[in-house]
Amino acid sequence: MRIAHLGPRGTYTEVAALAWRPDAELLPVPSVQAAIDAVIAGEADAAVCAMENSIEGTASIETLDLLAREDFPLLVCGEVVVAIQHMLVGAPGTDPATATEVHSHPSALLQCRQSVARLAPSAKPVAALSTSGAIEAAMHAPGTLAIGNERSAELYGATIFARDIGDERGNQTRFVALSREATTPTGDDKTSLAFTTQHDRPGSLVEVLGLFAGRGLNLSRIESRPTRRQLGTYVFFVDVHGHRDDPLLAEAIAEAGTIAHWLRVLGSYPRWAVEG
Amino acid sequence: MRIAHLGPRGTYTEVAALAWRPDAELLPVPSVQAAIDAVIAGEADAAVCAMENSIEGTASIETLDLLAREDFPLLVCGEVVVAIQHMLVGAPGTDPATATEVHSHPSALLQCRQSVARLAPSAKPVAALSTSGAIEAAMHAPGTLAIGNERSAELYGATIFARDIGDERGNQTRFVALSREATTPTGDDKTSLAFTTQHDRPGSLVEVLGLFAGRGLNLSRIESRPTRRQLGTYVFFVDVHGHRDDPLLAEAIAEAGTIAHWLRVLGSYPRWAVEG
Numbered sequence: 001m002r003i004a005h006l007g008p009r010g011t012y013t014e015v016a017a018l019a020w021r022p023d024a025e026l027l028p029v030p031s032v033q034a035a036i037d038a039v040i041a042g043e044a045d046a047a048v049c050a051m052e053n054s055i056e057g058t059a060s061i062e063t064l065d066l067l068a069r070e071d072f073p074l075l076v077c078g079e080v081v082v083a084i085q086h087m088l089v090g091a092p093g094t095d096p097a098t099a100t101e102v103h104s105h106p107s108a109l110l111q112c113r114q115s116v117a118r119l120a121p122s123a124k125p126v127a128a129l130s131t132s133g134a135i136e137a138a139m140h141a142p143g144t145l146a147i148g149n150e151r152s153a154e155l156y157g158a159t160i161f162a163r164d165i166g167d168e169r170g171n172q173t174r175f176v177a178l179s180r181e182a183t184t185p186t187g188d189d190k191t192s193l194a195f196t197t198q199h200d201r202p203g204s205l206v207e208v209l210g211l212f213a214g215r216g217l218n219l220s221r222i223e224s225r226p227t228r229r230q231l232g233t234y235v236f237f238v239d240v241h242g243h244r245d246d247p248l249l250a251e252a253i254a255e256a257g258t259i260a261h262w263l264r265v266l267g268s269y270p271r272w273a274v275e276g
Numbered sequence: 277m278r279i280a281h282l283g284p285r286g287t288y289t290e291v292a293a294l295a296w297r298p299d300a301e302l303l304p305v306p307s308v309q310a311a312i313d314a315v316i317a318g319e320a321d322a323a324v325c326a327m328e329n330s331i332e333g334t335a336s337i338e339t340l341d342l343l344a345r346e347d348f349p350l351l352v353c354g355e356v357v358v359a360i361q362h363m364l365v366g367a368p369g370t371d372p373a374t375a376t377e378v379h380s381h382p383s384a385l386l387q388c389r390q391s392v393a394r395l396a397p398s399a400k401p402v403a404a405l406s407t408s409g410a411i412e413a414a415m416h417a418p419g420t421l422a423i424g425n426e427r428s429a430e431l432y433g434a435t436i437f438a439r440d441i442g443d444e445r446g447n448q449t450r451f452v453a454l455s456r457e458a459t460t461p462t463g464d465d466k467t468s469l470a471f472t473t474q475h476d477r478p479g480s481l482v483e484v485l486g487l488f489a490g491r492g493l494n495l496s497r498i499e500s501r502p503t504r505r506q507l508g509t510y511v512f513f514v515d516v517h518g519h520r521d522d523p524l525l526a527e528a529i530a531e532a533g534t535i536a537h538w539l540r541v542l543g544s545y546p547r548w549a550v551e552g
Binding site: 221 | 306381401403448490
C-alpha cells in the first residue's frame with residue numbers, strides 16, 4: 001500500500017502513516033491538498049492527514065475544510081492516534097548545557113519552552129519548516145540542538161539527549177486516512193459525518209444529535225467550523241460509533257439528512273483502539 | 277487598559293488586541309500562559325488569546341486547555357474576530373520576481389504556497405518563529421521577502437508587494453479576552469461554557485444542548501476535546517447567545533449543571549458584531 005502524506009520525511013504525519021500501516025510505501029508531498037490529489041490520480045492508495053491538534057501547522061484545518069466540500073471525492077477509510085513525544089536531539093557528542101541554538105517548528109518550540117530553558121539554558125530558539133527539517137539543520141550546525149520525534153532522529157542519525165520534553169504531557173494527534181473506496185464493517189467502527197443546519201433554527205443541531213443519542217449511538221467527537229459562504233452558518237463535524245451499513249446507524253443518518261440543510265457521510269472505518 | 281498577549285509585536289494576536297481595544301497599552305509576552313499570569317499578577321487588565329484557527333502555532337489549543345482547568349481563575353470578558361490577511365512584503369525596492377527567499381511562520385508559508393509560487397517563483401521558503409519575526413529578517417536580508425500582516429509591515433517599514441495572498445480567502449481567527457472581573461449584560465452577549473459528560477451516557481451531551489435549544493438559545497459554537505485524565509472522556513466547549521445573568525440562560529445553565537459531570541461558565545461577554 002502506498003500512502004501520500006504531508007512531508008518531508010520524519011514528520012509526525014509520517015509517524016502516523018507508519019503507525020496505521022507499518023509496511024506502507026511512503027510518498028511525502030508538500031501539502032494536504034497534494035496528498036489528496038495523489039490519491040485521486042491513483043498515484044497513492046491512501047492519504048494520511050492530521051485531523052486535530054496538529055503540531056505542524058494548520059494541516060488539520062486544511063483537512064476539515066477539504067472534507068466539507070460538497071464535491072470532495074474521497075472517503076475516510078481509517079483513523080490513527082499518535083502520541084506527540086518531542087525529543088531533544090543533536091549531533092552525537094553535543095552538550096545540551098552549552099548548546100547555542102535549538103531548532104524546531106515554532107509550535108514545538110512553544111510546547112517545550114520550559115523544558116528547553118531547563119535542559120539547554122543557553123540555546124536560542126531557531127525556527128524550522130518542520131521538526132525533521134530542524135533535526136537536519138542541527139546535524140549540520142555543530143553545538144546546536146533540535147526538537148523532533150524519535151523517527152526523524154533515527155533517520156538523521158541524531159542522538160536523543162532527553163525524551164518527551166513537552167511542557168504538557170499526554171498530547172495526542174488524530175489523523176485520518178482517505179481513499180477512493182468504502183470499507184466494510186468490522187464490528188468496531190466509527191463513522192464521520194459533516195452537516196450544516198439552518199441559521200435560524202437553533203434546535204436543529206440538537207435534533208440531529210438526538211437521532212444518534214436516542215439510538216444509544218455514542219458520539220465521540222463534535223466540532224463546529226464557520227462556513228466561508230455565509231456568516232453565522234456552521235458546518236458540524238461529528239464522529240459516531242458504528243458503521244454506516246449498520247441498520248441503526250443507517251436509519252439515524254437517513255433521518256438526519258431530512259433535518260440537516262446538507263449532510264455528507266465522510267466515511268466509516270475501524271476504530272483506533274487506543275482512543276478508548 | 278493594559279493587554280497582555282502572545283508576542284512579539286506585530287503578531288495577529290496583537291492585531292486582535294488592538295481591534296478589541298484600539299487605545300490599549302500592549303504587553304507582548306512569550307506564551308499564552310505568561311499572558312494569563314500577567315493578568316493574575318495584576319500587571320495587565322486583560323489577556324487576549326487565540327481560540328481557533330490560529331495562524332501562529334498551537335495557541336488556540338493552549339487556551340482551551342487552560343480554560344478547562346477547574347481552578348482557572350480568569351473569566352472570558354470579550355471576543356474579537358480578525359481576518360487573517362497575509363501580505364507579501366519586503367524592504368523597499370525589492371523585486372518579488374527575483375527574490376531568493378520568503379520568510380514566514382511555517383503555517384503562513386503553507387497557506388500561501390500557490391500565491392508565492394506565482395508571485396515569487398525563485399523564492400525558497402525560510403521558517404521564522406512568527407510572521408513579524410519574518411518581516412524583521414527580510415528587512416535585514418536584501419533581495420528577500422516575508423509573509424506577514426499589514427500591521428507588522430508598518431512596524432518594520434516594509435513595502436507591501438501583494439495583499440491578501442492566502443490560497444484560501446476568508447480565513448478568520450477568533451480571539452478571547454480574559455480578565456479577573458465579570459461583565460454586566462449589554463443586551464447582545466454570548467456565554468462560553470465548558471462541561472464534561474459521563475463516559476457511558478451517550479445521551480447526556482444531547483440532553484445538555486437540548487436545555488439551551490429548547491429555550492430558543494442559539495448555540496454558536498461547539499467543540500469537543502479529549503480530556504487528558506481519562507481516555508474516552510471529553511470536555512465540550514459551547515458558546516451560547518445571551519448573558520449568564522439573563523433569566524432564561526441562567527435557568528438552562530443551572531439545569532445543565534445537574535446533568536453534566538462537571539460544568540463551568542467560562543464567562544459572558546459582548547458578541548463581536550462581525551460574527552453574524
